[in-house]
Amino acid sequence: MTATPRRIWLCADDYGIAPGVNAAIRELIMRGRLNATSVMIPVPHLDQAEAEALMQANAGDTRAAIGLHVTLTAPFKPISEGFAPLRQGAFLPHKDLMRSAMLRRLRPERLAREIAAQMRAFVDIFGRAPDFVDGHQHVQLLPQIRDAFLKVVADMAPRAWVRQCGRARAARRLHHNKALVLDILSIGFRGKAERLGLATNPAFAGAYAFTAAANFPDIFPRFLTGLPDGGLIMCHPGFVDDALKRLDPLTTLRESEFAFFNSEAFPRLLAERGVALANPSGGGGKAP
Numbered sequence: 001m002t003a004t005p006r007r008i009w010l011c012a013d014d015y016g017i018a019p020g021v022n023a024a025i026r027e028l029i030m031r032g033r034l035n036a037t038s039v040m041i042p043v044p045h046l047d048q049a050e051a052e053a054l055m056q057a058n059a060g061d062t063r064a065a066i067g068l069h070v071t072l073t074a075p076f077k078p079i080s081e082g083f084a085p086l087r088q089g090a091f092l093p094h095k096d097l098m099r100s101a102m103l104r105r106l107r108p109e110r111l112a113r114e115i116a117a118q119m120r121a122f123v124d125i126f127g128r129a130p131d132f133v134d135g136h137q138h139v140q141l142l143p144q145i146r147d148a149f150l151k152v153v154a155d156m157a158p159r160a161w162v163r164q165c166g167r168a169r170a171a172r173r174l175h176h177n178k179a180l181v182l183d184i185l186s187i188g189f190r191g192k193a194e195r196l197g198l199a200t201n202p203a204f205a206g207a208y209a210f211t212a213a214a215n216f217p218d219i220f221p222r223f224l225t226g227l228p229d230g231g232l233i234m235c236h237p238g239f240v241d242d243a244l245k246r247l248d249p250l251t252t253l254r255e256s257e258f259a260f261f262n263s264e265a266f267p268r269l270l271a272e273r274g275v276a277l278a279n280p281s282g283g284g285g286k287a288p
Helices: 019-030 048-056 094-102 108-126 136-141 145-156 177-195 216-223 242-247 252-261 265-273
Strands: 006-015 036-039 065-070 132-135 232-235 275-277
Touching: 006 019, 006 065, 019 048, 019 242, 019 252, 036 048, 036 132, 048 108, 065 108, 065 136, 094 136, 108 145, 132 136, 132 145, 136 145, 136 177, 145 177, 216 252, 216 265, 252 265, 265 275
Parallel strands: 006 036, 006 232, 006 275, 036 065, 065 132
Antiparallel strands: none
16 A cells, blocks of 8 residues: 655745746746745846746646745845845845844834835735745744744735744754754744744755755755655755846756756655655645
């Protein structure tokens, strides 16, 4: 008797950051190699044509859940009036934003106003609320930001689920510093989300060191370790173009991720591990 496979979410972040990223994500969705993507709003490459191309991928059967990728870090700029702090008209770099959040130096009302503005823009573009909401560079987990983030989602998209970034117990490795920080930050985030009645993914994977030495086909299998039904893996596939080079340091690794997901090795690995991508058409992309 064949065991029922674990159903997981494979979410490509950063739709809208560059035309090459957008095209790669759509191609993988159409091939059934992704079942979710999160969309950035304050970016130069999310016009109506790019949004409609993504929605076309879901024409007929829903192939992918579409979420809002709340963006609060440089080099991007706020879309709300009076946002602060800024540096040369843009959001703070991630390290500086994280430091300010940890020291409680941010203005919660301004955070909430900006997140709400991005939520409204998403609804204006896609004609509906997002299926889920997460954060670029995991900003949704940070002190002060998480309160504003969760309150806005609860008020404006209460049926959406939100991304927590705690790993499955079997996958935890104390020497993996980045993942350990996400584990710790996610504890408070999950508790606050639960109190507001917001669903979260039961486990998270996908963090690794974005260095030239990274071999994604070798790294990806470990993300499946202990990942439960409904677990989520973050990924960043894309084609490198000049627009991406100007905006983000994560470039060639995106092409490595795309190549792996587009290969026959990827579905073969899922089958060997007893894993399948969840079908988003049943519940509007809701987390199980």
